[in-house]
Amino acid sequence: MKIQLTKFITLLAITASLGCGAIEDDGGDGDGDGDGDGDVDAGQDPDAPIGVLPAPIDGDSLQNPAETHFMSITGVRNFTYAESISSPDGDAEDFVEFEFPNNSNPIQNIQVSLECTFDGDAGANAEIVVFEDGVINNSTVVECNDGTQSIQVDNTKVQTARVSFASAAELTRLDYSLTVVGFQ
Ligand SMILES: [Ca+2]
Ligand SMILES: [Ca+2]
Numbered sequence: 001m002k003i004q005l006t007k008f009i010t011l012l013a014i015t016a017s018l019g020c021g022a023i024e025d026d027g028g029d030g031d032g033d034g035d036g037d038g039d040v041d042a043g044q045d046p047d048a049p050i051g052v053l054p055a056p057i058d059g060d061s062l063q064n065p066a067e068t069h070f071m072s073i074t075g076v077r078n079f080t081y082a083e084s085i086s087s088p089d090g091d092a093e094d095f096v097e098f099e100f101p102n103n104s105n106p107i108q109n110i111q112v113s114l115e116c117t118f119d120g121d122a123g124a125n126a127e128i129v130v131f132e133d134g135v136i137n138n139s140t141v142v143e144c145n146d147g148t149q150s151i152q153v154d155n156t157k158v159q160t161a162r163v164s165f166a167s168a169a170e171l172t173r174l175d176y177s178l179t180v181v182g183f184q
């Protein structure tokens with residue numbers, strides 16, 4: 001019994017000294033933040049997305065877009081919408097609606113561009129996809145900073161552009177400017 005007790009006390013002493021050592025090491029980092037976090041922070045330093053601010057939730061959706069533009073050759077010929085999204089936290093996607101007058105030819109050629117500035121994952125990418133009457137049109141994808149793309153839409157339907165991330169490995173914020181030109 002006495003031997004076992006001695007061993008136990010010795011173990012306690014070792015554990016206590018190890019604990020003290022760990023705390024001293026953390027203090028040596030000079031973080032000032034405190035306990036044990038020093039190790040985790042050191043491991044995530046390369047990420048450095050600690051300063052990335054998630055985009056505020058703005059509550060828009062496919063059914064409730066942020067803006068609606070009625071475009072015509074004599075009225076609104078183009079528009080620009082500047083906003084932000086972030087992933088995986090914050091406002092994940094934005095929606096802007098636009099509509100053209102019906103024409104004898106339902107095919108409407110429009111120009112779309114998406115200017116992007118990312119904060120966070122350097123490899124992140126985002127894109128615009130256009131929904132027509134609420135149905136996704138997979139042939140109308142426009143990626144970030146890819147210049148002005150000409151796409152076809154159906155002017156008998158209502159278009160909704162969705163801006164969302166194609167990929168983001170860590171907390172990343174996108175400040176973008178979406179431009180749609182319906183009539184040159
Ligand atoms: Ca937004
Ligand atoms: Ca949104």
